[in-house]
Amino acid sequence: MEQVEGAGKRKAPHVLTVAGSDSGAGAGIQADLKACGALGVYCSSVITAVTAQNTLGVQGVHPVPVDFVEDQLRSVLSDMEVDVVKTGMLPSVDIIKALCDKIKEFHVKALVVDPVMVSTSGDVLAAPAILDVLREELLPMADIVTPNLIEASALLGGQSLETVADMYTAARSIHKLGPRNVIVKGGHLSDSSDAVDVFFDGEQFLELHGQRVKTRNTHGTGCTLASSIAAELAKGSSMPQAVKAAKNFVENALRYSKDIAIGAGPQGPFDHFFKLNDHMDNTSEKRRFDPNDLFLYAVTDSRMNKKWGRSITEAVKSVIEGGATMVQLREKEAETREFVEAARACVEICRPRGVPLLINDRVDVALACGADGVHVGQSDMPAHLARSLLGPAKIIGVSCKTPAQAAAAFAGGADYVGCGGVFPTNTKANNVTVGLDGLRTVCMASELPVVAIGGIGAGNASSVMEIATPTLKGVAVVSAVFDQESIVAETRKLKAVLTSAVVNSAV
Ligand SMILES: Nc1ncnc2c1ncn2[C@@H]1O[C@H](COP(=O)(O)OP(=O)(O)OP(=O)(O)O)[C@@H](O)[C@H]1O
Ligand SMILES: Cc1ncc(CO)c(N)n1
Ligand SMILES: [Mg+2]
Missing domain, CATH: 3.40.1190.20 (Ribokinase)
Structure with a gap:
């Protein structure tokens, strides 16, 4: 007592x-x-x-x-x-x-x-x-x-x-x-x-x-x-x-x-608890997403890091050094505690380098670690709910295979669409390949910027960028940069291919 x-x-x-x-x-x-x-x-x-x-x-x-x-x-x-x-x-x-x-x-x-x-x-x-x-x-x-x-x-x-x-x-x-x-x-x-x-x-x-x-x-x-x-x-x-x-x-x-808007009269009350609510407000004007960040979008994979004996933070540091413009943490196996800790460490790496960091699937982890947003799939949290939880300033991406899914992502308040798999890939089991035609169809229909994903690397990135619709902003890659001896070198190589593909399609 x-x-x-x-x-x-x-x-x-x-x-x-x-x-x-x-x-x-x-x-x-x-x-x-x-x-x-x-x-x-x-x-x-x-x-x-x-x-x-x-x-x-x-x-x-x-x-x-x-x-x-x-x-x-x-x-x-x-x-x-x-x-x-x-x-x-x-x-x-x-x-x-x-x-x-x-x-x-x-x-x-x-x-x-x-x-x-x-x-x-x-x-x-x-x-x-x-x-x-x-x-x-x-x-x-x-x-x-x-x-x-x-x-x-x-x-x-x-x-x-x-x-x-x-x-x-x-x-x-x-x-x-x-x-x-x-x-x-x-x-x-x-x-x-x-x-x-x-x-x-x-x-x-x-x-x-x-x-x-x-x-x-x-x-x-x-x-x-x-x-x-x-x-x-x-x-x-x-x-x-x-x-x-x-x-x-x-x-x-x-x-x-x-x-x-409260009341019909000339002088309304205001909200003293704005600090509690400000990340929840969907109406505020600020949005801080640059579609050009999708140019070289690196998506982590814990198995690959394990295979090459790297920590997730080492991998993220290297991929940014190589020129990645956006990073997504995709940790399908990690326990929540471990995931949040790794994500926090990655936020510390990405933020000062001006590279947005997104979390795959886990809105809670994104909030807990202060990441820049989430990427959700068709069987994850719907975009509109993710938006209401994350507020207007966070970035939300949605995986889409069809124009209808891209339209729903737009309506739900997403910022970009990830379209794929463009080519067959081992990273994602049982994933339907949409091919370059499927990608083109989504790009033509989408109101949102699109990043292509699935089996893309230095060898085929040009063929993807040649689609050249205004909505296609870049490629997202996993193995091409992370399942490699040197992350930095492979990322640089891919960036060079992407840059010249863009220059070529512009002329
Ligand atoms: N539109 C505004 N934008 C920014 N600050 C404002 C605005 N209106 C009032 N303020 C500020 O709010 C505070 C209260 O000022 P005000 O002169 O309106 O008091 P008041 O008349 O006693 O208000 P009340 O309507 O609550 O009686 C002051 O610091 C004032 O500068
Ligand atoms: C009760 C009360 N106190 C103060 C003011 C001054 O704004 C008001 N309108 N009502
Ligand atoms: Mg007064």
């Missing part, structure tokens, strides 16, 4: 958010919980008001009675070691006063105040009556206050703020109200191509520049910025570090979420 007590204890960085609930979950308490969760910080929550809210605006506000806000504060602060308190919507003077009392009673390292007043949709979240108590009691206790342009203006008695220069003036004036640091947020700054926030610590200004993401999904950026600052502080960052990291987090989340 004692063992359990001592050994497992680890203090979790802890933010307490004191804010309103947003039923649409883009802003408020829900944004704070997600931001802290995404940044690895525990977040407890004291709810000051319940709002009925969606992407159209705020349909209703229901403040929590002050006694019950106090009860929640006491419950959390008396029991849990809170590092940082972050405040959002504080709908009444009484609630602010109760909060100030509780913060004085229980020690916390830092207080982040987001002076929420009006939602972006223009709905009032806190009565103007709170301004005095905010200025006089809460702000002097704050380590940082994070007004947007409208809130900064309200704190300064309605002075209009329109330019970055105005933001400097505002930051200085708000600092005089007592907070240790101020960040005036420029999300609402009109016609600016970047998103500028102005930070002031009482001595120095820091202009925080970020790209302005073109998106409707900005609901909750303010809450997220403030709770991310709180989370970074709880993890031990300095204030300038925390502010920069938070700004960066918001920008990345917005960029990732710019096309997400």
Whole structure:
């Protein structure tokens, strides 16, 4: 029992958010919980008001009675070691006063105040009556206050703020109200191509520049910025570090979420958990596959390596040295553990040499070792499922013998087609040979680039490349390079044949 007590204890960085609930979950308490969760910080929550809210605006506000806000504060602060308190919507003077009392009673390292007043949709979240108590009691206790342009203006008695220069003036004036640091947020700054926030610590200004993401999904950026600052502080960052990291987090989340469609209104929520999901997203534009990589595609074979007494890494190193433009690990006999280890080692070899490394059949191994993609056969994982597991950036190749299979590969989101066996081969038992005619038929029909495979070597590679359809990009070989005394020499020889075949068919 004692063992359990001592050994497992680890203090979790802890933010307490004191804010309103947003039923649409883009802003408020829900944004704070997600931001802290995404940044690895525990977040407890004291709810000051319940709002009925969606992407159209705020349909209703229901403040929590002050006694019950106090009860929640006491419950959390008396029991849990809170590092940082972050405040959002504080709908009444009484609630602010109760909060100030509780913060004085229980020690916390830092207080982040987001002076929420009006939602972006223009709905009032806190009565103007709170301004005095905010200025006089809460702000002097704050380590940082994070007004947007409208809130900064309200704190300064309605002075209009329109330019970055105005933001400097505002930051200085708000600092005089007592907070240790101020960040005036420029999300609402009109016609600016970047998103500028102005930070002031009482001595120095820091202009925080970020790209302005073109998106409707900005609901909750303010809450997220403030709770991310709180989370970074709880993890031990300095204030300038925390502010920069938070700004960066918001920008990345917005960029990732710019096309997400939730709700019919003008301002949608964004995804705080983009880091968890980004490899799963099929809609993002990036694709990083160059069909020319198929030119000399080397496919490993464990039996051949065994026969010649080589490790898989030695074989991969040599074939790249000889000029291979892409490598596939095809380990039909290896145990998973052994396969993953070998694959990791090969990733280390291929990556710095700019050669993509694919894994045959095993999507799990490809993910585990960080390979560039997979090659699947007709009886392996279907391309569309491999794509949904691997995300948009990985390369997927599919073995096809017919135009119909090539069309299905294209529809499933594959990047290339491997067509064969072109010639009879010993590498693959019972494999139907499609011949040069079968290859030509697939190449003519395929929407995807094609690599020819099966019994190809220096002796017959020219006859393959002479098919010369625009889709045929190269040859994939096994024995021609790996079942050889010198991998480097044979690969060079094949590359020379391929290069001259391409030159000849071009003239
Ligand atoms: N389109 C955008 N692209 C990049 N950053 C943005 C964009 N919109 C806002 N930001 C950034 O998000 C943070 C919050 O700024 P903003 O001025 O929108 O706060 P807010 O009005 O309090 O937000 P909320 O709608 O949550 O109340 C700032 O760091 C700001 O620069
Ligand atoms: C509950 C709540 N807090 C803060 C904001 C500010 O965006 C909002 N819209 N809703
Ligand atoms: Mg706000």
